[in-house]
Structures are given as structure tokens and as C-alpha cells.
Amino acid sequence: MMKRMMLALVLLVAMLTGCSTGPDYKIEVTKPLYFQKDKAMPFEIKVTENKKTVKGLKVSVELSMTTMDHGSYQAKLIEGKDGTYFGNIQLEMTGKYEAAFTLEKGGDKTEKVIDLEVKKPQGVASINGKWITNEDLAFYRLINQLQLEINRESAKKQYNGKQLEEELTYLKSQEKMLDDKNQLLTQIIRLRSMEMLAEEKGHKADAAVVEQQIEKVRKQYNQYTSAKKLIKKYGEDKFWAKERKQYQSIVLIQQVQKDLIAQAKKDSPKAGDQEIYYEAQQKYEDLLVSQIDSLKIVIL
Numbered sequence: 001m002m003k004r005m006m007l008a009l010v011l012l013v014a015m016l017t018g019c020s021t022g023p024d025y026k027i028e029v030t031k032p033l034y035f036q037k038d039k040a041m042p043f044e045i046k047v048t049e050n051k052k053t054v055k056g057l058k059v060s061v062e063l064s065m066t067t068m069d070h071g072s073y074q075a076k077l078i079e080g081k082d083g084t085y086f087g088n089i090q091l092e093m094t095g096k097y098e099a100a101f102t103l104e105k106g107g108d109k110t111e112k113v114i115d116l117e118v119k120k121p122q123g124v125a126s127i128n129g130k131w132i133t134n135e136d137l138a139f140y141r142l143i144n145q146l147q148l149e150i151n152r153e154s155a156k157k158q159y160n161g162k163q164l165e166e167e168l169t170y171l172k173s174q175e176k177m178l179d180d181k182n183q184l185l186t187q188i189i190r191l192r193s194m195e196m197l198a199e200e201k202g203h204k205a206d207a208a209v210v211e212q213q214i215e216k217v218r219k220q221y222n223q224y225t226s227a228k229k230l231i232k233k234y235g236e237d238k239f240w241a242k243e244r245k246q247y248q249s250i251v252l253i254q255q256v257q258k259d260l261i262a263q264a265k266k267d268s269p270k271a272g273d274q275e276i277y278y279e280a281q282q283k284y285e286d287l288l289v290s291q292i293d294s295l296k297i298v299i300l
Helices: 001-018 134-158 159-179 183-201 207-222 225-234 234-269 273-294
Strands: 025-032 041-049 059-063 073-080 083-090 097-106 109-118 126-127 131-132 296-300
Touching: 025 109, 041 059, 041 073, 059 207, 073 131, 073 234, 126 183, 134 183, 134 207, 134 225, 134 234, 183 234, 183 273, 207 225, 207 234, 225 234, 234 273
Parallel strands: none
Antiparallel strands: 025 041, 041 083, 059 073, 059 097, 073 083, 097 109, 126 131, 126 296
């Protein structure tokens, strides 16, 4: 009797399993979850079914460590673009986690479980896995500060009286922008994104051209006492090593710009230089937006 009951139970389980018609969702982590003490960090996934993005889901996730018991961490994810779902999650430590997702649509719920390894971030943002560090931000802050000091010193030589006062007041107002993290990140992302595009197109940074541009900017900085003091304070060897790397990127991007100017001239052979450069600049900005959209950029 007992054997018959057990057999019936096994058959029932088999039937229930075989009749399951739930959607076969696939979950891809598009923005990895990192740990930072006392801070909720961004997390994003993409949901697909049969290689097609799935929209209109209600998504929640519960994370728990796989190697020790520190309780669980729950979050509801908000729908983004093209089947992505995102939110912020605050964890207590790094380590290996199990992420249990509940995906609901039209009253039907599906559960998916994936493994995650949560690490400390190596910077403040990343582009296709390449980190932008606090040191990068500090260098870009210095570059902006150098330009500000050059403008201030030039204004003192060029203007006087009320005109000088107005110019110095304006430059003073720009100082607060030096510590704007978002602006610094935007500058870096724009440069590195187009550098990647230039490399994809097969361009190379000619070492001689880089050195020519470095020498030009060195002469410019040497004309201004305030600029020389800032560079010395930062560390001259350190500064010029970073500046050389910066100009390797700039030289690459200049080749993309030359390509666009050549194309604009080809498309409009009768146009004047001003119109050509305007058209090339518009195409450059469109190309930049397209390039950024194609990259995996994570800002923490």
C-alpha cells in the first residue's frame, strides 16, 4: 500500500513538472553590484526571453550570502530601457551572494536565482570595465584649475578698472565648478569614449605628434607663474606623465575629427570652411552620443 502511494506521489510530481509552462526568462547583469560602506550602490539587470527583451515586468530581488548568514537584502527594481531593470542596494560586506529574483507580469510570477560576487569598486565609474579613479578626477580638476589660473593671469594683463573687476568676478564664480564630480566625469567619459572609437577605426597616436603637442602646452604653461606653481605642487614628473597619456588620447581623437572634416568636404565641395567645420562638429557630437550609448558605463 505504501509503495503504491509513493509511486502515485512521484507520478504527480512528474506530471506537475512536465506541465510547467512558465516563461523562460534569462537574466544578464548589465551593471554589477559593488560594495561601499554605508552606501546604497546601483545595480542593473537585463531580462530576455528567446533572445528578445522583456518589458513591463515587476521585478524584485532578495540577496543573501552563500558562505555565511548575514540575513537578506531586498529591493524592488525599476524598469528602464530595452528590458533593463535597476535599483540601489546597500550591503554590509563583499563576498559571494545568491540573488533570488521574482519577475511578475499579468499576475504570473516567475522566480530565477543567479550567483553574484560583490567586490569593492576600483574607482568612481567604469567604461566597458575600465575604471575611472579618484586620481583621474584629481588630474582633470588640476587641468581645469590651470586653465582658470591662466585666464585670471591673462585678464590682469589685458584689462583694468571695472572691466578687470567683472572678469575676475566671473572667473571666481567658475571656481565652484572645479569640484563638480559630474562635470569632471563627463569630461573623462567624452574623451575616453572617442579614444575607444578612434582605436576601433584603426587609428594610432604618432609618438612624434604627441611630443610636439606636449612641448607646445609646456611652453604655454611656462608663461604663467600660477600654472608653474600648481604643476610643481602636484609633482612635475607625475603631471607630465599623465599629460603625455592625455595627449595620446587627444591625438587619436583629432584623427577622427580629421576624418569627419574630410567627409564634410566631400559631401559639400562648394561649402566654405566655416560651414565645413560646423557640419563636422555636428557629426562629431552625433558620433559621440552614439558611441557612449554603445558602451557599458557604470557611475557609482
